Amino acid sequence: MTDVTEALIVIDVQNDFCPGGALAVAGGDEIIPRINRLMQEFPVTVLTQDWHPEEHSSFAAMHEGAAPFTQVDMPYGPQTLWPVHCVWGTEGAAFHPGLSTDPADLVIRKGFRPQIDSYSAFFENDHVTPTGLAGYLRERGITDLTFVGLALDFCVAWSAIDATKLGFNVRVLEGACRAIDLDGSLEAARAAMRAAGVALEQ
Numbered sequence: 288m289t290d291v292t293e294a295l296i297v298i299d300v301q302n303d304f305c306p307g308g309a310l311a312v313a314g315g316d317e318i319i320p321r322i323n324r325l326m327q328e329f330p331v332t333v334l335t336q337d338w339h340p341e342e343h344s345s346f347a348a349m350h351e352g353a354a355p356f357t358q359v360d361m362p363y364g365p366q367t368l369w370p371v372h373c374v375w376g377t378e379g380a381a382f383h384p385g386l387s388t389d390p391a392d393l394v395i396r397k398g399f400r401p402q403i404d405s406y407s408a409f410f411e412n413d414h415v416t417p418t419g420l421a422g423y424l425r426e427r428g429i430t431d432l433t434f435v436g437l438a439l440d441f442c443v444a445w446s447a448i449d450a451t452k453l454g455f456n457v458r459v460l461e462g463a464c465r466a467i468d469l470d471g472s473l474e475a476a477r478a479a480m481r482a483a484g485v486a487l488e489q
Contacts, residue, residue, distance in 0.1 A: 339399065
């Protein structure tokens with residue numbers, strides 16, 4: 288068992304991000320057995336869940352003529368447009384059936400506001416609107432966070448970087464993550480995490 292000040296943050300291990308899903312990450316389901324084992328080692332486990340309304344502004348389908356994986360400018364900055372995924376209440380938004388959800392102390396749903404996306408477990412993509420996770424962890428006395436899940440170069444990286452900015456000690460277990468790697472996004476995310484002080488481990 289790790290120290291009582293440590294928490295495991297499991298990012299978006301949902302059907303749509305696993306093989307066969309609408310926004311599948313290659314090998315996304317391969318990390319699940321390790322994540323399940325890790326949950327037994329931490330006193331606190333938090334799961335995050337991408338949770339979008341059907342008309343979410345990050346969906347390419349909401350922008351006439353736009354293709355998935357292109358970028359548009361939103362009021363809060365550049366936004367990658369995605370295939371429709373993780374629509375709340377659908378099977379795609381559900382946690383992968385192999386994931387042990389019972390050990391979770393908390394499930395944080397993000398991306399439910401139609402006009403703004405939310406990669407990070409801590410903030411919407413405006414970097415201002417909080418999810419409430421930081422306050423929860425602080426009230427539990429948590430100082431050290433370990434991140435695993437999907438996808439390494441988007442939601443995991445953004446969450447880890449925000450966590451360091453909020454004053455947590457942060458590590459990412461790359462072996463318990465998988466990446467989309469969109470136009471070099473994986474190496475860019477690794478560089479950004481290292482620059483922010485995130486420890487990258489296997």
